[in-house]
Every structure is written in structure tokens, then in C-alpha cells.
Amino acid sequence: MHIEVAGKALDVAEGATVAQALALALSGKQVKSAVCARCGDALVDLSCPLPADCPTLEPIFAESPEGLTLTRHSAAHIMAEAVKRLFPEAKVTIGPAIDSGFYYDFEYSRPFTPEDLVAIETEMTRIVGKNEDFTRSELTLDEARTVFGHMGETYKIELIDDIAERTGAKTVSIYKNGGFVDLCRGPHLPRTGMLKAFKLMSVAGAYWRGDERNPMLQRIYGTAFASPKDLAKYLTYLEEAKKRDHRKLGTQLDLFSFHEDVGGGMALWHPKGALVRTIIEDFERKEHLKRGYDIVVGPQILKKELWERSGHYENYRENMYFTEIDEVEYGIKPMNCLAHMLIFKSKTRSYRDLPHRYFELGVVHRHEKSGVLHGLLRVRQFTQDDAHILCRPDQLRDEIVGVVNFVRDVMGVFGFDFTAEISTRPDKSIGSDEDWDRATDALKNALDSIGLAYEINEGDGAFYGPKIDIKIKDALERSWQCATIQCDFTLPERFDLAYVGQDGNRHRPVMLHRVILGSVERFIGVLIEHCAGALPLWLAPVQARIVTVTDAQNEYAEKVLQFLTKKGIRAEADTRNEKLGYKIREAQMEKIPFMLVTGDKEVAAETVNVRSRLGDDPGEMSPEALANLIVAACEEPFKRGGMSYNFSTFRTS
RNA sequence: GCCCAUGUAGCUCAGUCGGUAGAGCACUUCCUUGGUAAGGAAGAGGUCAACGGUUCAAUUCCGUUCAUGGGCUCCA
Numbered sequence: 001m002h003i004e005v006a007g008k009a010l011d012v013a014e015g016a017t018v019a020q021a022l023a024l025a026l027s028g029k030q031v032k033s034a035v036c037a038r039c040g041d042a043l044v045d046l047s048c049p050l051p052a053d054c055p056t057l058e059p060i061f062a063e064s065p066e067g068l069t070l071t072r073h074s075a076a077h078i079m080a081e082a083v084k085r086l087f088p089e090a091k092v093t094i095g096p097a098i099d100s101g102f103y104y105d106f107e108y109s110r111p112f113t114p115e116d117l118v119a120i121e122t123e124m125t126r127i128v129g130k131n132e133d134f135t136r137s138e139l140t141l142d143e144a145r146t147v148f149g150h151m152g153e154t155y156k157i158e159l160i161d162d163i164a165e166r167t168g169a170k171t172v173s174i175y176k177n178g179g180f181v182d183l184c185r186g187p188h189l190p191r192t193g194m195l196k197a198f199k200l201m202s203v204a205g206a207y208w209r210g211d212e213r214n215p216m217l218q219r220i221y222g223t224a225f226a227s228p229k230d231l232a233k234y235l236t237y238l239e240e241a242k243k244r245d246h247r248k249l250g251t252q253l254d255l256f257s258f259h260e261d262v263g264g265g266m267a268l269w270h271p272k273g274a275l276v277r278t279i280i281e282d283f284e285r286k287e288h289l290k291r292g293y294d295i296v297v298g299p300q301i302l303k304k305e306l307w308e309r310s311g312h313y314e315n316y317r318e319n320m321y322f323t324e325i326d327e328v329e330y331g332i333k334p335m336n337c338l339a340h341m342l343i344f345k346s347k348t349r350s351y352r353d354l355p356h357r358y359f360e361l362g363v364v365h366r367h368e369k370s371g372v373l374h375g376l377l378r379v380r381q382f383t384q385d386d387a388h389i390l391c392r393p394d395q396l397r398d399e400i401v402g403v404v405n406f407v408r409d410v411m412g413v414f415g416f417d418f419t420a421e422i423s424t425r426p427d428k429s430i431g432s433d434e435d436w437d438r439a440t441d442a443l444k445n446a447l448d449s450i451g452l453a454y455e456i457n458e459g460d461g462a463f464y465g466p467k468i469d470i471k472i473k474d475a476l477e478r479s480w481q482c483a484t485i486q487c488d489f490t491l492p493e494r495f496d497l498a499y500v501g502q503d504g505n506r507h508r509p510v511m512l513h514r515v516i517l518g519s520v521e522r523f524i525g526v527l528i529e530h531c532a533g534a535l536p537l538w539l540a541p542v543q544a545r546i547v548t549v550t551d552a553q554n555e556y557a558e559k560v561l562q563f564l565t566k567k568g569i570r571a572e573a574d575t576r577n578e579k580l581g582y583k584i585r586e587a588q589m590e591k592i593p594f595m596l597v598t599g600d601k602e603v604a605a606e607t608v609n610v611r612s613r614l615g616d617d618p619g620e621m622s623p624e625a626l627a628n629l630i631v632a633a634c635e636e637p638f639k640r641g642g643m644s645y646n647f648s649t650f651r652t653s
Numbered sequence: 654g655c656c657c658a659u660g661u662a663g664c665u666c667a668g669u670c671g672g673u674a675g676a677g678c679a680c681u682u683c684c685u686u687g688g689u690a691a692g693g694a695a696g697a698g699g700u701c702a703a704c705g706g707u708u709c710a711a712u713u714c715c716g717u718u719c720a721u722g723g724g725c726u727c728c729a
Contacts, residue, residue: 098727111657159729183729204724205656216656260702260720369654550686585690599688611689
């Protein structure tokens with residue numbers, strides 16, 4: 001038969017295997033290093049006979065994304081083989097490749113221990129060393145049920161039934177490596193020996209099919225790469241991420257803490273951390289005022305009846321805290337919208353005055369499940385930079401544009417790139433098709449007009465309206481959801497919000513919920529990891545520390561400190577009786593942007609010798625020049641978005 | 654919420670196969686006046702997360718609670 005192999009047009013004998021076909025176009029070494037092949041759109045095993053309808057054949061190597069996924073999937077099978085050898089009673093379930101490696105879920109009478117992991121890893125190494133073949137065969141459903149029934153693999157039978165029902169398939173494929181047989185779509189590595197680099201990472205509980213009503217299984221996580229070098233690189237990356245962990249840095253830099261006696265998910269902000277928050281919040285308040293928002297403040301608890309009217313009591317009660325005063329039940333707010341609605345409703349509104357943009361740095365409480373709490377990234381009390389925009393339908397698009405531009409400008413200040421996703425109407429939702437179409441179009445339109453690319457998540461919107469989610473990317477390429485813009489058709493309806501139109505009639509306003517940073521807590525957590533604790537100059541709790549060489553310079557240091565403080569710079573003086581190197585080290589570890597070395601030479605010249613935490617030392621200069629440098633550098637990040645901001649304090653002591 | 658692991662000084666961690674504990678850093682005092690990532694000495698600091706049980710005796714073993722960490726979407 002006539003096909004194209006790796007770009008070369010060739011004649012391939014009938015009945016040839018994929019590997020044999022590849023060998024016609026590639027060197028022996030290349031064929032040996034291929035893990036599978038792409039035939040048309042499908043991936044096929046090298047050992048398979050060449051499929052009849054296969055116009056093109058391309059080798060897939062371990063280094064490619066498909067090759068990596070395949071390698072990991074095969075690693076999962078090898079791990080399962082090892083587990084079945086060591087723990088014959090264990091039942092296998094599923095074992096896919098994932099972004100960070102692979103896992104396999106087992107049912108076993110007891111949890112696997114770290115010692116078990118070591119033994120399993122050793123067994124895997126042995127299996128790799130034996131270089132067993134992965135062999136594929138096709139079975140009818142009944143044959144497959146019999147095979148797995150004999151082995152007592154009840155989960156596999158459940159999967160077979162599920163596949164039959166879902167796809168209508170008449171046959172399934174199984175793969176065998178060593179003594180281990182698994183139901184699997186494949187393809188796989190030709191031989192176990194081709195697994196060059198793997199490591200088992202952790203054990204965890206996981207529900208069968210992710211459903212907490214199902215039995216808890218034992219999941220073993222591992223990772224695998226095309227080469228030991230890639231594996232080492234990944235492990236280094238994990239180390240780096242660990243070093244940047246905001247929980248660790250939060251303690252080290254004395255920004256915040258959690259306290260057992262307070263309860264989970266509630267942060268205590270120390271002076272330095274609280275200062276960082278204060279600056280961010282101050283910037284946000286000012287910037288919102290500049291952009292035509294009004295600052296409002298709502299109460300922390302509102303009567304239960306109000307939450308019933310909004311629908312939160314019905315849909316969100318599980319996540320809310322309640323309290324009682326004089327036999328009246330109150331709900332602690334998990335969202336800020338209710339007060340904003342009532343503010344709008346407090347008097348008759350005219351079409352002339354729309355839009356109303358209510359901004360609140362609102363403290364909300366949400367009862368997150370105890371198991372999901374995570375440092376500042378997942379807490380139970382947090383502050384949202386929340387706003388609700390109430391506008392006429394014809395203003396919707398421009399309002400969305402305004403919000404997206406706002407997001408872009410703010411993320412630019414912090415140095416985050418971001419991407420946008422639009423989520424459309426889910427199956428379970430309220431509102432007319434017309435409303436949904438109009439709102440979804442407004443969201444798309446707004447992004448189009450700004451020229452921001454976006455993905456569509458069909459059916460992923462909230463039940464009350466479509467939304468835009470913004471995901472930012474940090475220095476380690478991890479993405480975080482912060483900003484969201486959500487259209488809402490329910491709340492204006494439920495609260496009977498109205499404005500008087502040009503025609504003198506009552507009209508329903510459109511409502512947008514939106515946050516820029518999302519949760520201030522979470523954002524600061526992400527920011528800390530992004531900058532590895534070295535907060536940008538404008539946010540650094542201490543911007544400069546004067547370090548004296550000996551106590552002979554203490555008086556001068558005090559003078560410089562007074563001067564810088566008057567200039568609005570957050571400075572302090574380290575006049576302790578310690579050596580210079582010691583003070584420098586400490587300041588460096590605290591990630592203070594500028595260390596001002598002050599010895600006899602500087603006193604005489606009335607200068608300071610400026611050392612930067614980055615190592616690009618600006619050198620000796622007058623306190624005046626330094627103050628100007630810092631002030632200018634603090635303003636820099638805001639210029640890109642055409643903004644300006646400056647937080648200055650004038651401490652007296 | 655569920656599974657597993659962990660909880661010892663402010664921080665990082667040893668240790669006790671059941672006989673109430675130790676290091677380094679940080680802190681305090683003293684010596685040292687030293688030019689860009691740790692000078693030296695002494696001292697103080699702990700209901701061994703909390704509560705209950707077993708025991709002559711529990712920080713250690715068992716149970717419960719609280720907190721922290723890794724998971725609980727990836728569909729053969």
C-alpha cells in the first residue's frame with residue numbers, strides 16, 4: 001500500500017507493523033526511540049499492524065507532548081503492575097496521565113505508606129529493567145468481563161459496562177505488561193524499558209470517580225519524563241515553588257500569620273502585611289474614584305429574610321454563617337451585592353444618572369470546607385474589591401469595556417499577564433434567551449473591541465448570567481483566577497430595581513458584578529509567590545534601611561532617616577552594635593529594596609552608599625538624590641496604564 | 654466534609670522502644686568599633702497542640718477535638 005511515512009511517499013507491504021513502516025523512512029536509531037506513531041489523527045502502537053486507512057504516518061518521540069503523556073500513562077501501568085505484585089489483593093481502577101505526571105487509584109484494605117511507595121518504586125525499577133513488552137489485544141465485551149471477572153477486578157467491569165453504554169462499542173482493548181493486564185485504550189510504550197525517568201510523589205485518598213458518595217480509594221501520584229534531565233528539572237521547579245510558598249514567606253517576612261485559637265482560614269495581618277494591604281487598598285480606592293465609581297460601605301450582617309429574597313439562602317446557605325440577635329436571625333455576608341442593591345433602591349433613579357457604580361472593599365465570610373483551606377489562597381474571611389454596576393442595557397457594552405481596561409491597567413501595575421475566558425449559559429439557568437444573548441454578546445463585543453483574545457467555556461456560566469473570567473499568570477507560569485465580570489439578571493428582578501426612563505416609565509437596570517483583584521488576601525498570596533517575597537518598591541513595607549558601619553554614624557543615620565521619612569519614604573535605621581556584613585545579610589533576607597550603607601566616608605561626604613537587593617547597586621549618592629530615585633521608581637509601574645499613584649506616610653517617630 | 658500524614662522554644666528541626674526534653678538561628682546582657690550575606694561569650698525561653706483514657710508513671714501508647722500539609726476535575 002502507498003502511504004506517506006515521516007513526509008516520504010513510500011510503498012509499504014500489506015500486513016507490515018507500524019514499526020516496520022517507520023523503519024522504511026527512518027534510521028534504526030530513530031525507530032528505536034519512537035514511542036508510538038500518529039496515523040492520520042489517531043495514535044497507534046508501534047507493534048500494531050498498519051491500519052488500512054492510514055494516509056500518513058508520523059513517529060512520536062518521548063520528548064513531544066503526546067510522547068510525554070504516553071510515557072506517563074505507561075508509567076501508571078508499570079506502577080499498577082508493581083502494586084499488584086507487592087499487594088495482590090489490591091484492586092485496580094483507573095490510572096491516567098495528568099499535567100504533572102500520572103496517578104493510579106487502587107482499592108486496598110489499608111492506606112499505602114511512604115515505605116510502601118519506596119518498595120513500589122523499587123519494584124517498578126525492576127520491571128523497567130526486565131524490559132517487558134506492552135502487548136495489545138482486542139476483546140469482545142463479554143470476553144473482557146470474563147477476563148476481569150476472573151481477576152476479581154470489579155471496578156474494571158463497571159468501566160466496561162460504562163464504556164458499552166456510553167459509546168456503544170462492541171469491543172474493548174486490553175494491554176498486558178508482564179503479568180499485569182489492564183483495560184486500556186492505549187497506546188503504550190513498546191517496552192517497559194523505555195521508561196527512562198520516573199518518581200513516585202505521594203499517596204492520597206480519592207473518591208471513586210471523584211464523587212464523595214463513592215468509596216475512598218488509595219491514589220498514588222507519580223511523575224515521569226522523557227529523560228532523567230527533564231525529571232531533575234521538574235524537581236528543581238518544585239523546589240523553587242516551595243521556596244516561593246507565600247505561607248513560608250509570610251512568616252519569614254513577618255507579614256501575616258494564622259493562629260490555631262482563632263480558627264482555620266482567618267489571617268492575622270502583622271504590621272508589615274497590613275501595610276502592604278493598606279497600600280493596595282488605598283490605590284484601589286483612589287483609582288476607583290478616578291474612574292467614576294462611588295465608594296459605599298454595607299453592614300457585615302443582614303437579616304435572614306433579605307438573603308431569602310436574594311436567593312442566597314436557597315443556593316448558598318451551606319457556605320454562610322448565621323447569628324441571632326433579639327430572636328431575629330441574621331446572615332453574615334458572603335457577598336456584598338445586597339447592600340449595594342438597597343442603596344440603589346433607596347430613592348427613585350433616573351436614566352440620566354446611570355450608570356451607578358458602587359465600589360466596596362467588602363469583608364466577606366464564607367464557610368469553605370475545612371479540607372480546602374490553604375494559606376491566603378483559600379480562606380474563610382477575606383476582602384473583595386467588589387463593585388456592582390447598575391446601568392441601562394445600552395450602556396452594558398461600554399461598562400464592560402471599562403472594567404476590562406481597568407483590569408488590564410491594574411494587572412499591568414503588578415506585572416501580570418492574563419488571559420480571558422467567557423462562560424456561556426448553563427443548562428440549569430434562569431432568564432430569557434434574549435437576555436442571555438444580549439449579555440453574552442456584550443461580553444464578546446467588549447473583548448473584541450479591546451482586541452483581547454478569549455476562550456469560550458460553553459455552559460460554564462453562573463445560573464444567573466454569563467461571565468468573563470480573567471486568569472493571571474505568575475512567574476512560574478501558574479495561572480490564577482482573580483478578576484471576574486458577571487452579568488446578573490436575577491438580582492435586579494428579585495429586588496425589583498428600576499429607573500425612570502426617558503419615556504417616564506419604570507425600566508429594569510442591568511447589573512454587573514465585578515472584582516479586579518478578587519480577594520485581597522488571595523491576590524497578595526499570589527503576588528508574594530510571583531515576586532518570591534521581593535515586593536515591588538511601591539509596596540515594600542520598608543523601602544530603605546540605613547545600615548551604619550559603627551555607632552560613630554548613628555547621629556548622621558538619624559538625620560538621614562528623618563529626611564527620608566519627611567520625603568514620604570518608608571525607611572528605618574539599623575544602628576545596632578553589629579558588624580556591617582551581619583546587618584546587610586539581615587536586610588537582604590528581609591528583601592528590603594535598598595540598603596543605605598553609612599560609614600565615616602559617607603558622613604563626611606553627606607551621602608549614603610546605596611546597595612540594592614537585586615545586586616545592581618546604584619552606589620553613593622545624597623539622601624536627596626536617593627529620595628528622588630525612590631519616588632520616581634514608585635511611580636513607574638502606574639505610567640503604563642496612564643495612571644499615577646503615590647502612597648506617602650509621614651511618621652513622626 | 655472525606656482519606657492519609659504532621660503538630661516538641663518566636664523560626665527550622667533533633668529526641669524520649671513510657672521515667673516531665675535538646676541543637677542552630679532569633680531574643681536579652683556583656684565583650685568586640687568591625688566597609689557590603691552570620692565576630693565572641695553568657696543568659697533567658699517549653700503544661701512536648703487541647704481534652705479524655707490505659708498505666709505506679711504519658712510529651713511518648715489509645716481515643717476525641719482543633720490546627721497544618723498533600724489529595725478528593727483529569728475519566729479504560
